[in-house]
């Protein structure tokens with residue numbers, strides 16, 4: 001297995017708090033790898049640490065053959081990693097087009113990629129000249145994901161994209177992510193187990209700043225007891 005991203009014993013502090021206590025995470029190249037864990041487990045902190053938005057106190061982060069542990073965020077992004085944060089990072093006062101343009105390196109769009117994005121998310125084309133604040137929650141999420149794929153990236157980190165979305169939109173997202181994962185590795189942070197199960201090839205479970213389980217998603221999906229033990233999932237989540 002070739003890992004596109006490897007976190008080796010990563011410790012991260014936020015102010016005086018010790019949040020990550022030695023995270024070991026291997027994200028294999030290709031497809032979707034899911035990072036699951038309950039509230040406050042350290043999922044967002046892990047993604048922010050990869051992006052250089054929090055500093056690693058101890059341990060190493062390697063992307064392909066690059067040691068990115070001490071790199072600055074823009075340099076990490078330039079290596080081919082996109083990050084879709086929980087709050088989506090959209091500029092409400094700008095149009096959909098302007099939001100998309102800001103995500104390009106040169107300000108110019110690749111027409112073929114844009115056509116593909118419009119096919120994945122018709123709302124992006126429909127609301128192209130609309131200010132982003134006016135979009136629905138689901139459409140904002142689609143815009144955030146579209147920004148991440150406006151240019152080719154090797155790895156996309158996405159933090160809870162289904163939060164607050166209706167089931168029909170979540171089904172649409174599953175199709176879109178399957179398509180995106182054909183060309184890009186996705187590290188997906190999720191609490192929606194149905195979504196995670198539909199997409200994930202592999203899964204890592206984090207709890208209290210440590211990875212407490214790693215394996216194929218199919219194994220976790222088939223084992224209700226393990227789910228309960230690792231995630232305290234309720235029966236209706238199965």
Ligand SMILES: Nc1ncnc2c1ncn2[C@@H]1O[C@H](COP(=O)(O)OP(=O)(O)OP(=O)(O)O)[C@@H](O)[C@H]1O
Pocket residue numbers: 014015017019037038039040041042043044045046191
């Ligand atoms: N800015 C901060 N200042 C202090 N503590 C923080 C800060 N951000 C996160 N933490 C703490 O770090 C721990 C991990 O938080 P993190 O946001 O990574 O969790 P999470 O797994 O993403 O949770 P959620 O599912 O609620 O988004 C929590 O205990 C949280 O309170």
Ligand SMILES: [Mg+2]
Pocket residue numbers: 043044045086159
């Ligand atoms: Mg979070």
